[in-house]
Amino acid sequence: AECRWEGERVRASQLGRSAGDWVRIHADSSVSVDARILLRTDDGAVIAMTYQGKADRPPADGGVIFTAPTFETDDERYGWLNRIQAVGLGRRTGSTLVYELYALTAGA
Template sequence: MPMESLPVEFLFTMTARVAPPTIIQVGPQGSRFIVSVPGGTFEGPKLKGTIVAHSGGDWVTLRPDGSMKLDVRLTLQTEDGAHILVTYTGIGARGADGTTKVYSTPLFETGAEKYAWLNNVQAVGVGTTTPGGVTYEVYALRA
């Protein structure tokens, strides 16, 4: 029987600041926006820290229908010094209120023993753009 909802566990809230984009106008896939991430923060019950400045970015494709395809790589640094690579794709669409709602599928990679449990997590992120960036609520899918 199909599920009506998915079991999730809240991981953290992440707020990323973004720099002005480099724009490649109207290519074969749509317009491309290459966006650097100069920093940000994340905080949840099991981990907290910052986004390492300029450790990644977002390669956004603005598609002909007005939606956005996300392709993101970031490095998180926990407050105890561990590094965690986050990669995700996703989709964004402008809402009637002028903000853009974004939905993503983060995966994590780390060699830090304390956070190794993240290596086997498929996460989902639900976010909203802000004037200077984006804020996500990130959840782990649970069986």
């Protein structure tokens, strides 16, 4: 699946076939997600993103996935990503899963 990230400070696409995700649907229909992906920014930086998540039911059934992404990069332009914890939610829009991510920081 193709991945595109569009944000205020980062615009990136999945780097080749560098993603893996593991989804478990439990007996009560809740969902656990474990995902890893490499992104290449539009200006050439490489960012590793890892996240775990939970949903009360599968996104195809209208469930919302709550996630907690972290990022790693050696590119100084995006070093701020190494210092944040993100939280987000994912919703299915047609055949696409769209995530909204928010950065948690310790302050100014």
